[in-house]
Each structure stands twice: as C-alpha cells, then as structure tokens.
Amino acid sequence: MARALDVLGDRWTLLVIRELLLGPKRFKDLLAILPAMGTNRLSERLAMLVESNVVQPTTLPAPAAAPAYELTELGEQLRKPVIALGLWGLRLPVDERIDPSSARAELIALCLAGSSDPASSAGFQALYEFHVGAEVFHVPVRDGKVLVRSGPSAESADVKIQCDMETFMALALRQITPARALREGRATLLQGSRQAFTQVFKVLEYRP
Incomplete structure (x- = not known):
C-alpha cells in the first residue's frame, strides 16, 4: 500500500488517471481539463507515471495523429479502484468549495x-x-x-x-x-x- 501511495498518493495523479480512463488524451487536453494543475506539475506527474509503467505515450489515430498518453495494462487495472473511490466520495458530506x-x-x-x-x-x-x-x-x-x-x-x-x-x-x-x-x-x-x-x-x- 505504501508503494502504491508513492505512485498514486498525490491528488492530481488520480485525477490524471481518471481522465485517461476515458481514453487517450493529449497533454493540452489534460491541461485544459485540469488547469489548476499547471504545466510543470502535469509534466512531472506524467513522467512519473510513465516511469512506473502506469501510463505510456501513444499517438492518436488519424485525422488527429497527435502525440498523447494512455493507460498501460497495469494502469487499466486502476479502473475499478478509481471508480470505487468516486462512488465512495458520494457518501461524504457536501463540500461547499466544490462548484456543482x-x-x-x-x-x-x-x-x-x-x-x-x-x-x-x-x-x-x-x-x-x-x-x-x-x-x-x-x-x-x-x-x-x-x-x-x-x-x-x-x-x-x-x-x-x-x-x-x-x-x-x-x-x-x-x-x-x-x-x-x-x-x-x-x-x-x-x-x-x-x-x-x-x-x-x-x-x-x-x-x-
């Protein structure tokens, strides 16, 4: 668990994985969805996830044919845990800082x-x-x-x-x-x- 948290424990990391559960994404698409993350932090997290074999570079199919990132087989195994976290979060008290x-x-x-x-x-x-x-x-x-x-x-x-x-x-x-x-x-x-x-x-x- 400690090793898993070394890779996944940062809040932004799980949000990046959440977005990649929806399919491959370009760097600029991830940044547009998570603007508060910032360019440097997103670059660092993606590099760490690639090094940990959770995410891998890919190329989107034509007509886009652009560099992107996708989950590896190991990363895809996070689908159920990440979704379970989201469903578990529904039971938490309402946080007024979150904009509906x-x-x-x-x-x-x-x-x-x-x-x-x-x-x-x-x-x-x-x-x-x-x-x-x-x-x-x-x-x-x-x-x-x-x-x-x-x-x-x-x-x-x-x-x-x-x-x-x-x-x-x-x-x-x-x-x-x-x-x-x-x-x-x-x-x-x-x-x-x-x-x-x-x-x-x-x-x-x-x-x-």
Whole structure:
C-alpha cells in the first residue's frame, strides 16, 4: 500500500488517471481539463507515471495523429479502484468549495459504467453516443464490458442522443425514464430507435 501511495498518493495523479480512463488524451487536453494543475506539475506527474509503467505515450489515430498518453495494462487495472473511490466520495458530506456546475456528464457515465452489472449487457453489443450540452462522449458495450470514451465515436453509433446536463442527471438517477424524456422534449434522438435508447440506461445503472 505504501508503494502504491508513492505512485498514486498525490491528488492530481488520480485525477490524471481518471481522465485517461476515458481514453487517450493529449497533454493540452489534460491541461485544459485540469488547469489548476499547471504545466510543470502535469509534466512531472506524467513522467512519473510513465516511469512506473502506469501510463505510456501513444499517438492518436488519424485525422488527429497527435502525440498523447494512455493507460498501460497495469494502469487499466486502476479502473475499478478509481471508480470505487468516486462512488465512495458520494457518501461524504457536501463540500461547499466544490462548484456543482463543474460536473461532467462523461464522468457520471464513467461511474455508471464502472458499477454496471456485467449480466445486464452479457451477449449484447451496441455503441451509444451522447451529446450533453457541449460535451460529446460515447459508450461502447461489448458483451458484458461497458466503457466510456471522450469525444465522438469513430464508428457509426447505434444511438445518438442529445440532452442537457439536468436531463442526463435525471436519467442517470432514474428520476425520469428515457421514454418520458423524449416525450417531453427534454431529450432528442439524433440516430437510432427509442427502444435502443431505453436499453442504454438498463446498462448504465447506478449500483451503490
């Protein structure tokens, strides 16, 4: 545990790993998401994580074809512990220093995917793309494995849905059904069927 904390104990380190759980990121993308971290600290943390075989340099696919960072196989093993920390943090007293408007739909989806029951998507394959306010992310579901990735999908999605953050939160917390969100105009189906849209929130189910 002491050795693990040597690598992961700094607050910023876990936040960098959290972002890489959403897929490869360029240095400038990480800095844009974590601006308070600063260029020097981000460079130091990435170098340390690369040296510890948690993160590795990579190149984004065309058309970006830009240098980036991604988790190694060892780093990917942090998915469950990091998501568990996030879910555990929900039980802590409210911290007034945290701005609720800083919430991101893709991070909420990341936690939902991490707590998803593999049986709910066993034998099921689909690709969902969400447009939540200015955010775009996609959710590939592959026979019990559910991931969340930043940005639009490179492949054609089975379902594309557009909504605001308030509606996405309501859907995630089961305060509104997908059918009702569509009926009331709170969500718009850009591609795919209503039935397929309903299915995604059976997979992305919060399990405390």
